[in-house]
Amino acid sequence: MNEEKLIVETRDLCKNFGPTVALDHVSIKIYRGQITGLIGENGSGKSTITSILSGMQPPTSGEMFFKGKPHKPSSMIEGAKLGIGMIVQEQGTVPGISIAENIFLGSENKFGRVFINKAAMVKEAQKALDAIGFTGVDAGAPIESLNMQDRKLVEIAKTVYEDPEVLVVDETTTALSQKGRDIIYGIMRKMRDEDKAVIFISHDLEELMETCDTLTVLRDGVLITTLSKEEMDEDVIKRCMVGREMTGDYYRSDFSQPVSDEVVLKVDNITSGFGMLMNFSMELHKGEILGIGGLSHCGMHELGKALFGEMKLLEGEVVDTRTGDKVNSARGALLKGYGYVSKDRDKEALVLTASIADNILAAGYDKLQKGLFLLPGDTKKYVNGLVDELSIKCASPAQDVQYLSGGNKQKVVFAKWVGRNCDILVLDCPTRGVDIGVKAAMYQLIDRMRRDGKSIVMISEELTELIGMCDRLLVLKDGQLAGEFTHAGGMNENQIIDVMI
């Protein structure tokens, strides 16, 4: 590679979050006139690299060079000024203001010191939108007049308007339809042809192989390899990502058994208070792993809460068909043998400052209670048993949960429900931010529960794990059922994505 074209270089970049190592001595080179792809599982460190590069967070150690000079941006604003633009996965527009105001957020001074010349701003914003080929919109309109996808395009227009020399596209395409994707691909190619650099992060292997000139694979914070266009091969990339041959054992292997006809839980036409779910119905069978998929804001996470009685419903009901009772409180659900693993582990599923023991006991104490009393001997035995069973790595159960790694934290959450021997488990993104070893253990645990006749609802943003684990998959879109797939009928990733978007 022509070293004159080198624009970004990192040397031994490390980033630790407490005991969790997000980046482990990563040295990577980014060149002008290229689209560099970054791929890896969740938590492999892709976004960590770009967020450090753009100034969102500092590295723990290591060096960065931008255009040959040491690069230490103190904030995203400084990063952007230097010429690093970033389009991120999450929603980045501000509600309540116009499209133009969103585009020039933070740089309003261009249009007047005290009084802003709105007409000029709108005119300039229109130019920015036209530049990316996003036509037919009035830049003076409120941002709310656009749907989620078009708001993403506004963010793109904003980033491109600032004319960055390095453009980072971080898992943006999953939220976009073909039209939006084509716009992004077009921008990336244009920038490459203008001899600028593009870093493209995606989960979609096909998309990466088609768009990128080189592809760097990360795993658990370590740079595994960098492949040139010719070397890109699906199997090779996958093997690099997971670190071993992908075998059926990673997910569950047998889908041959038919699922029982017995319905254990019925959702009848529910509409949630926040309006994220609309007239949604479903049934859960005994011994079934039911997958729920969709884009982040499709209502699937609210559904998880609703199944555990933790969501206010405007209409409809969740019924435990074994007892005929409504499920309308977490306490009630718990007593009927339900368990719930929240997507937001640190905020909702754990008391971070409390010990492993106290966290596990929070859900299981009533099983151990003798009359009025809860005796230390019993609780110790219960907690130690679960720590062993789930092989939670800790010095002692008295240790605070906050210092555990993501995977071990998630094991503590699982222990709460494994200890209760729940019949119905609602898992919202159970493997989010969990390293690959723990992930495999989780899948095995989930599969074992299924074989024991438990019913599991698995909500996930990762299609591969849904396809790999579920008997049946419901896809939600805008709070409604958009499609249903069964393993018997075939689950094709592309078909599922088509339904999602």
Added chain:
Amino acid sequence: MEKDLNAKLEEAGRKKTASTKIDARLVGNIAPYAGLVLVVVVFAILTKGALLSVSNLQGMSSTVILTAMCAIGAVFVFGAGYFDMSIGGAVCLAAVLGAQAMIATGSFFVGFLAVLAVSIVLALLKSILAAYVNVPFFIFTIILSSIFSALVLVLMGNETTIYLRNAVKPLREFNFTEMSIISVVVLAAFFIFCVVVFKFTPLGLKAKNMGGNIISAKQSGIDTVKTTVKVFIMSALGVALAAFLLLLRTRTASASTAGTVGTDVMVALVLGGMPLSGGPRTKISAGLVGAVTITVLNSGLAILGLTTGQIQIARGLVFIVVVLVSSLSYRSKLLPR
């Protein structure tokens, strides 16, 4: 490669956790006692021994009992994440109503029942506000505190002090030794009762989980409303016992009864080593140890000749310093939610 990395990760995790754990736990457990010893030694020297004179020890003991009773009960409430600033007001209101009941009936026993009933009604009122109204709880307690004082003034009418001496015949007055024995026995019994409830029934676990993270507590299936009622009842028992012992000892009640107890309780809990935001570091001993420390502090400052106003300022400063230091060392939030 994979294996190496995992091993590395684990090792790093262990190192970090082991060292942090020892530091935090050790500091957290020893600091309150060290603080108590320090305060005693410093003021014993500054007051040239006057702090530890028999008469001053006698004076301090009755204050300690009052503050400790309230603070031990309050551990449950604060532990569950409720910042209650109305405890002093509750003691005063219970004492005044109890005194009036005693005068009306001539019976100490009826008076005791009245004190208990008032405390429990106030606790139920607070738990309803805490559990159902979506406004930070401490705001209610600020308002409740002034309502309680106002109620006392209304109840007292033209009187400034209620004297039980002439009205209540059946119970003779106790001398200092007798009163001390009664107080210590009641305090010890209440302390043990609270420790048992906190450690050997699910209430302590539930309160700690609620204080640590109420969302997680709910999602773990903890009945937060019932738990809220229970923690306020525990606090009410402390308030009732404190108010009753006060009546038994002083045989008077007035609008200024237990005037500084409210703030003393909060300072006591912090000095006793628990964050006022509650959660996992909650412990019953904080109420007792802290009550002794703050009483010694108050007494020492008074002997040194500080006026009431100056003592208030000094206590405020100590409070701020302790909150600051503990928020640095525990890395946990101390502000109420």
